[in-house]
Amino acid sequence: MTTSPYRWMMTGVGQPMIKEPMEIGTLEPGEVLVAIAGCGVCHTDLDYYYNGVRTNHPLPLALGHEISGRVAGVGAGAESWLGKAVIIPAVIPCGECDLCKRGKGTICRSQKMPGNDLQGGFATHVKVPAKGLCEVDEARLKAAGLELAEVSVVADALTTPFQAATQAGVGPGDLVIVIGCGGVGGYSVQVASAMGAKVVALDIDPSKLEAVKASGATLTLNPKDFPGTREIKKEIGAFAKAQGLRSTEWIIMECSGSVPGQQTAFDLMVHGCTICVVGYTMNKAEFRLSNLMAYHARALGNWGCTPDLYPGALDLVLSGKVNVKNFVECRPLDSINETFADVHDHKLSRRAVLRPHV
Known part of the structure; x- marks a missing residue:
């Protein structure tokens, strides 16, 4: 040595x-x-x-x-x-x-x-x-x-979103929304795109949005540009329609590891939705879990990668x-x-x- x-x-x-x-x-x-x-x-x-x-x-x-x-x-x-x-x-x-x-x-x-x-x-x-x-x-x-x-x-940074996308079944024709585009989120965008999905990326940092726009995100959105999540969801719905994608079964990868990011993930839920919890925070958030029932949706945790x-x-x-x-x-x-x-x-x-x- x-x-x-x-x-x-x-x-x-x-x-x-x-x-x-x-x-x-x-x-x-x-x-x-x-x-x-x-x-x-x-x-x-x-x-x-x-x-x-x-x-x-x-x-x-x-x-x-x-x-x-x-x-x-x-x-x-x-x-x-x-x-x-x-x-x-x-x-x-x-x-x-x-x-x-x-x-x-x-x-x-x-x-x-x-x-x-x-x-x-x-x-x-x-x-x-x-x-x-x-x-x-x-x-x-x-x-x-x-x-x-x-x-x-x-x-x-790569295998964690790779496992999340694999267990969520990401593939061609899917709409994947990535919340938080630094680190793991940036790779989530790339992985979902490589698997054939159309990717919408959300982040409050314009430089991160620029980076993922050049590496797989078809649409980038800054939540600061919208009055609330309802308007973001409407924008994504219009994008899905224009791209010929489903209005149901969106796959949301929450990578920010923040309470606002997690809240946004739950607020963007649609019928048949899958929420992949990739980011981590010690802070507590409050959600109406009954939305998972109402939308027949699912939330998947993701610890590491096998x-x-x-x-x-x-x-x-x-x-x-x-x-x-x-x-x-x-x-x-x-x-x-x-x-x-x-x-x-x-x-x-x-x-x-x-x-x-x-």
């Missing part, structure tokens, strides 16, 4: 993270050591760091769960992974329990999340179970003009159907404290990816 292994550790809420040496130790059977290429800064990391959301692993802890890298060491039974470029799932199901065997890995009670249950990716190296790793075809990666660090965001869906999400990137490069900004890992502050203060328009080897 050319760089002595180290991690940036969170020691307390809002306290500066501290760089500490990392002992590799022995790899357990089925475990791999990944030399990290890049790790994305997710808003979940900000919730741990700034808002005091409790991590399952006690502090001190290295945060970070959007990780790509190269397998540099293997335990018994994982030898086939040595040297491969990989993306580590943000949530790793055990693969052995009844839930996993029935295809319900997202609610596996033994799942492990780097930067929450395990030491995370704001480091030079990370040890994780080999189960669920997503191999990256480096020839296709190069042909797509991408670096391994840049596809780290596939591990959450590893079996990762190759499909990555293929959208490597085939050029989803643009990652224009939506990430790579920074040195040692800028972690400054970068967290910049993300928290909304100074970045792209997803920050921290790279240990620059």
